[in-house]
Amino acid sequence: MIHQDIHLMEEHRTICFVSPHNAYLSMGLSRHGRAWFITWARAYGMLDNNKARVFCRLNNPSSPRDRQQKPNCFWFNTDSMLFTNAYKMILESEPTIARKTGRKRMERMNGDPWYAQEIECEEIEVLMPEWGLLRQCFYCFDLETEDQGTPDPGLRRFQKCEGWLDRDCYWCQICQEKGWFSSYTMKLQQILSGEVIWWNIYSENVLVFRAMRRFGFLLRKFGLFST
Numbered sequence: 001m002i003h004q005d006i007h008l009m010e011e012h013r014t015i016c017f018v019s020p021h022n023a024y025l026s027m028g029l030s031r032h033g034r035a036w037f038i039t040w041a042r043a044y045g046m047l048d049n050n051k052a053r054v055f056c057r058l059n060n061p062s063s064p065r066d067r068q069q070k071p072n073c074f075w076f077n078t079d080s081m082l083f084t085n086a087y088k089m090i091l092e093s094e095p096t097i098a099r100k101t102g103r104k105r106m107e108r109m110n111g112d113p114w115y116a117q118e119i120e121c122e123e124i125e126v127l128m129p130e131w132g133l134l135r136q137c138f139y140c141f142d143l144e145t146e147d148q149g150t151p152d153p154g155l156r157r158f159q160k161c162e163g164w165l166d167r168d169c170y171w172c173q174i175c176q177e178k179g180w181f182s183s184y185t186m187k188l189q190q191i192l193s194g195e196v197i198w199w200n201i202y203s204e205n206v207l208v209f210r211a212m213r214r215f216g217f218l219l220r221k222f223g224l225f226s227t
């Protein structure tokens with residue numbers, strides 16, 4: 001395999017990586033706030049659409065903030081069932097995208113639904129520049145691909161936008177053209193109709209999303225909302 005150096009890559013293109021721990025399938029990294037994710041770099045056959053491409057969350061951002069921590073660092077605490085696999089994927093990749101800083105601390109286990117168990121978490125530093133990360137649309141949950149940023153006009157990078165009470169958001173070209181009001185209405189409709197992809201980088205609080213889906217279910221049950 002040809003060794004690629006991320007610092008020599010073309011700016012404004014997404015950066016994707018492969019690892020022997022995931023059959024060399026093209027993957028990307030995504031971030032929202034302090035939450036880091038591994039994302040599929042394209043919709044492979046087993047995924048029915050472009051929106052369900054979050055592979056796993058890599059850390060637990062609801063754990064106490066570390067004031068000393070740089071913004072490109074996180075405590076590895078994945079919610080993936082394949083804990084070791086996600087760990088090896090980001091540390092044994094081509095190109096090299098992350099490294100261990102050597103710092104460790106205890107956190108409640110992310111994959112444990114009751115957060116009861118404590119585990120030792122290693123600090124990981126992301127070496128990929130911010131512009132290389134795969135961005136997700138805050139409104140329709142579409143995710144950038146490995147081809148994003150190529151001269152194809154349909155593959156323009158997602159632009160920064162201001163979501164509702166959230167400044168760390170991006171939107172796709174289609175939602176940007178529709179404008180925030182119509183895009184937000186569509187997003188709420190998706191949530192209330194239960195069509196939304198729960199597994200997105202903005203679902204910081206899964207319980208809130210579940211509650212909203214439940215609310216949408218009740219509205220439909222009583223005929224107050226039809227889709």
Ligand SMILES: [Zn+2]
Binds near residue numbers: 006
């Ligand atoms: Zn290198």
Ligand SMILES: [Zn+2]
Binds near residue numbers: 171173176
């Ligand atoms: Zn969109």
